[in-house]
Amino acid sequence: MQFATLALSALSAATGVFGAPTSQQANSDLVTFGVMSIRSASPVHLTAWGAAHKGIFTNLSTQDAECYNGPAQNSATFVLNKADGTLSLYTDGKPWQQLFVDRSGMGQGMMQYTTGAEPAPRNAERSGWAIDEASQHLTFGGSDAFLACPSDGNSYRILPYVGIENPAGYTGCLGIAARVVVAENPVKCLYSQQ
Numbered sequence: 001m002q003f004a005t006l007a008l009s010a011l012s013a014a015t016g017v018f019g020a021p022t023s024q025q026a027n028s029d030l031v032t033f034g035v036m037s038i039r040s041a042s043p044v045h046l047t048a049w050g051a052a053h054k055g056i057f058t059n060l061s062t063q064d065a066e067c068y069n070g071p072a073q074n075s076a077t078f079v080l081n082k083a084d085g086t087l088s089l090y091t092d093g094k095p096w097q098q099l100f101v102d103r104s105g106m107g108q109g110m111m112q113y114t115t116g117a118e119p120a121p122r123n124a125e126r127s128g129w130a131i132d133e134a135s136q137h138l139t140f141g142g143s144d145a146f147l148a149c150p151s152d153g154n155s156y157r158i159l160p161y162v163g164i165e166n167p168a169g170y171t172g173c174l175g176i177a178a179r180v181v182v183a184e185n186p187v188k189c190l191y192s193q194q
Contacts, residue, residue, distance in 0.1 A: 031080045031082060032079050033080070034180075034182065035049040037146075037178065039176040043059065048075035050063045051063060051065070051191040052064055055111070056158040057151060063075075065191045070187035077090035078099075082130070089189070097115050098114055099113045099126070099129075101140060108162065109167050149167070157170065
């Protein structure tokens with residue numbers, strides 16, 4: 001784990017892209033950040049999370065996002081509302097895109113996002129997100145355990161771990177932690193909705 005911390009520190013210093021998690025907005029309850037997967041000696045170690053097709057992935061070749069105040073990004077920026085424990089994608093708010101998790105037997109931890117007034121599925125949970133101050137890991141439901149499951153090409157679908165090693169028909173899933181890193185100059189994007 002010391003190697004992972006050292007590698008992340010070196011990457012941050014070399015690129016100047018990441019800083020300590022702080023609010024990038026006027027509301028102190030809102031924290032804007034990116035996420036990197038932590039799993040030493042794996043294809044997902046230190047890879048940024050992206051958003052596409054209503055899901056969260058790592059190692060995406062492209063996000064197909066429409067970005068407003070900068071060039072297209074190949075990683076997503078998230079906004080945590082500390083007051084209500086909800087997690088959204090960093091957009092201009094028109095429309096907003098908010099994450100949910102379905103921990104039911106049918107959902108098996110599936111994590112997706114809705115756009116605008118689109119309703120979440122019946123068993124969806126929108127709240128429960130936090131940043132563990134000691135580890136700087138993203139948590140859901142009090143746990144920092146996530147899975148990265150092989151998906152299309154070299155990408156991996158990200159899901160919170162809900163006690164199922166290979167959820168929703170995925171196989172070869174890797175247990176990961178989600179390290180919070182704040183982009184110095186976040187770019188607002190509208191992520192693909194299909």
